[in-house]
Amino acid sequence: MKVRPKAKRVVGLTGTPATNGLMDLWAEFRLLDMGKRLGRFIGAYRTDYFRPNKMNGQIVYSYKPLPGAEERIYEKISDITISMNAADHLDMPELISSEYTVHLSDDEKRQYDDMRKNLILQMPDGEITAANAAALSNKLCQMANGAIYTDKQEVIPLHGRKLDALEDIIESMNGRPLLVAYWFKHDYDRIVERLHQQHIPFSRLDTEASIRRWNNGELPVALIHPASAGHGLNLQSGGNTLVWFGLTWSLELYQQTVARLWRQGQQSATVIIWHIVTEGTIDNQILEALETKDKTQSALIAAVKAELDK
Numbered sequence: 001m002k003v004r005p006k007a008k009r010v011v012g013l014t015g016t017p018a019t020n021g022l023m024d025l026w027a028e029f030r031l032l033d034m035g036k037r038l039g040r041f042i043g044a045y046r047t048d049y050f051r052p053n054k055m056n057g058q059i060v061y062s063y064k065p066l067p068g069a070e071e072r073i074y075e076k077i078s079d080i081t082i083s084m085n086a087a088d089h090l091d092m093p094e095l096i097s098s099e100y101t102v103h104l105s106d107d108e109k110r111q112y113d114d115m116r117k118n119l120i121l122q123m124p125d126g127e128i129t130a131a132n133a134a135a136l137s138n139k140l141c142q143m144a145n146g147a148i149y150t151d152k153q154e155v156i157p158l159h160g161r162k163l164d165a166l167e168d169i170i171e172s173m174n175g176r177p178l179l180v181a182y183w184f185k186h187d188y189d190r191i192v193e194r195l196h197q198q199h200i201p202f203s204r205l206d207t208e209a210s211i212r213r214w215n216n217g218e219l220p221v222a223l224i225h226p227a228s229a230g231h232g233l234n235l236q237s238g239g240n241t242l243v244w245f246g247l248t249w250s251l252e253l254y255q256q257t258v259a260r261l262w263r264q265g266q267q268s269a270t271v272i273i274w275h276i277v278t279e280g281t282i283d284n285q286i287l288e289a290l291e292t293k294d295k296t297q298s299a300l301i302a303a304v305k306a307e308l309d310k
Contacts, residue, residue: 004031015259016252022065022073023050029077037076049073093240094270095262099287100169101279102161111158112143112281121148123156137249137282144281145246147186155186162245163194165276169243170200170221177214177239180223181257183246188223191245195221205229214238224260226253235260240268244275247286254290 004010012032018024026045029038039045046063049072053064074081104112115121119136121128128150130136142148147157170178182188188204195202202221203210206228214222215237222238226248229235242261248254262271277283 001031004034016255021063022070023063025073025077032080037080038073090264092264093262093266093268095258095273096270097273098275100165100274100276102165102276103279104159104161104281108159108161109280112140115139115143123150127151128156140282141246141286142184142186144278144283145184145187147184147190149184149186155189157190160190160194161278162276163190166191166243166245167194167198169274169276170198173220173241175220176241177217177219178221179214179235179239179242179261180221181226181242181244181246182223183225183248187246188225191223205233205235211235224257226250226257229257229260233260234263234265236263236266240266240270241272242274244273247275247277247283247290249286249289251290 010032012028014028017028023046026038026042030040034040039048049069050063050065052060052062054061111121115128115130116136119130121139128139128148130139139148143158144162146159146162147155150156166180180191182191192202200221201219202223203213203219204223205211205214210219210222211233213219214235217238219238222235224235240261242258258271258273262273275287277287
């Protein structure tokens, strides 16, 4: 903002202008027009176009647009805004989204339910606790994936359901390249251990050399973390299938990671996105939130509330 007045012309480009809702637009247009259209202060913008939605006392977790606010905001910014969908202007491949559902055993489901109901999981070596809704969501995601961090940051394996599913998907690929997105570090460690056991060549895409090998078709399996590889990488030359081993609440990271394969230059006629989902867990709520493009924080709070209400 300090150097903005020195620029006579500014063009802002983004593939995700309002990933978590219309509130995101204020900062972007504040930079473009110095507050001419949506106001100079975020507080006034909230007052004019939103009302508190989910609250805990005086703490507001999310805001809901007032009736007609979306149309008014679009009208305000319409003179300097153009929206173009790649699918409308480029020859994009078909995007196919599928679920691979796995099921917990009775004992595994009982452990999950204990954590969900009590915010405490009793383990032989001690207790694992969740202090609040965000921490509980994090713990439940870990348990759905198959392992959990203790309060001392030690890893306790719980099940291998998703690892079995991933192995099944890799086998069904018959040697064709597969991109695997993981979320927690213990997910990565357990995936690597399983790939080593099955003698499956792989690499994490975190160097120019590994990315080059993927795009040259030399890797049957490549591992990526959405936060580090979700933006900017061109991976469409290496394959057309992505597996989500662990889901993320962030719609932006999700969309950007999918766009590593589903983009201009993809040679396949289809791009296939697999989601390994543990039935009866928070995975279902996360996937639903991503599909409905819900706001990250409000979806998280609602999902945890739904879990507790059970």
